[in-house]
Amino acid sequence: MTIRSENGPDATIIDCQGKGYGFHIVGNRMGPARIEGFTIRHASLGAVRCYGSILVRAVGANAAQGSAFAQADYPFGYAPVVINNCRIVENPDGGILLDSHDNVTIANCYIAANGTAGIWAYASNPVICNCVVVQNYDSGIRAIRGAEITSCTAADNTGIGIWISQGAVVNSIVWGNGQRQLYNPDDNASVTYCDVQGGWPGTGNLDADPCFAATRSSDYHLKSEAGRWDPNSQSWVKDGVTSPCLDAGDPMSPISYEPFPNGGIINMGAYGGTAEASKSYFGEPLCEVIIAGDINGDCRVDFVDFMLMARHWLQ
Ligand SMILES: [Ca+2]
Numbered sequence: 001m002t003i004r005s006e007n008g009p010d011a012t013i014i015d016c017q018g019k020g021y022g023f024h025i026v027g028n029r030m031g032p033a034r035i036e037g038f039t040i041r042h043a044s045l046g047a048v049r050c051y052g053s054i055l056v057r058a059v060g061a062n063a064a065q066g067s068a069f070a071q072a073d074y075p076f077g078y079a080p081v082v083i084n085n086c087r088i089v090e091n092p093d094g095g096i097l098l099d100s101h102d103n104v105t106i107a108n109c110y111i112a113a114n115g116t117a118g119i120w121a122y123a124s125n126p127v128i129c130n131c132v133v134v135q136n137y138d139s140g141i142r143a144i145r146g147a148e149i150t151s152c153t154a155a156d157n158t159g160i161g162i163w164i165s166q167g168a169v170v171n172s173i174v175w176g177n178g179q180r181q182l183y184n185p186d187d188n189a190s191v192t193y194c195d196v197q198g199g200w201p202g203t204g205n206l207d208a209d210p211c212f213a214a215t216r217s218s219d220y221h222l223k224s225e226a227g228r229w230d231p232n233s234q235s236w237v238k239d240g241v242t243s244p245c246l247d248a249g250d251p252m253s254p255i256s257y258e259p260f261p262n263g264g265i266i267n268m269g270a271y272g273g274t275a276e277a278s279k280s281y282f283g284e285p286l287c288e289v290i291i292a293g294d295i296n297g298d299c300r301v302d303f304v305d306f307m308l309m310a311r312h313w314l315q
Pocket residue numbers: 246247255258262263264265266267277280
């Protein structure tokens with residue numbers, strides 16, 4: 001089952017007016033589910049809840065007790081759920097709630113100003129990528145069991161930025177949260193190529209002001225002297241400073257849709273790898289002409305470009 005809006009989350013608003021859930025996905029009854037392109041707000045119990053259900057949990061524990069349908073199609077007991085390109089805002093009891101569901105992907109979502117956690121994952125193990133999780137009135141992401149978190153921005157939540165028991169946090173920014181930035185109670189999660197306020201052990205981690213565009217207006221794009229996408233004016237603007245999070249992600253991560261000049265390396269944060277990634281600044285105006293072989297975009301072809309190419313040779 002796919003439910004997709006025609007014109008995206010700015011135009012398509014599900015206002016639950018203080019009642020129930022926006023979407024409630026229970027077990028495998030509907031098979032794979034995809035929810036895409038909505039604003040979901042004012043749902044008293046949560047914008048989206050995914051529940052593995054007792055039946056599905058029984059399949060996981062003892063396949064003989066489960067339904068033939070679940071056994072045949074979903075050996076792990078969970079039909080995949082994808083929540084993509086949604087704005088999950090102002091839901092009094094939390095944004096996205098996962099309970100005993102092990103196959104949920106949350107991608108390209110803006111999750112803000114919810115009454116408790118932005119994403120609350122209980123006995124679940126979600127994949128969360130390219131999400132802005134900010135200004136929620138508790139934790140940003142609370143993954144009690146674990147999660148794979150890639151290219152996310154968890155900032156200015158009143159509680160913990162990211163609570164993760166196991167799994168990984170990569171290419172992400174965790175900044176300005178009210179309590180701890182990161183909480184890893186079992187010391188089992190790896191954190192790499194992240195900007196964490198106060199610092200965090202791990203390869204490639206930074207502790208430096210990420211230079212968000214405008215936290216007051218909830219714009220968490222990163223400032224750049226070479227160009228930053230401004231969603232209000234729908235244009236590229238230039239700043240007086242450049243974020244240290246540009247080109248600071250994992251050098252082996254694909255840069256995907258980052259516009260030129262992109263440094264040849266993914267940016268940290270929710271817009272890293274997207275068409276809205278801030279442009280790399282090299283201390284001078286953008287190149288007037290693009291030279292073949294200038295991979296990072298600094299208007300020269302030199303050993304840095306050669307190194308970038310060599311790193312990804314024959315990938
Ligand atoms: Ca980049």
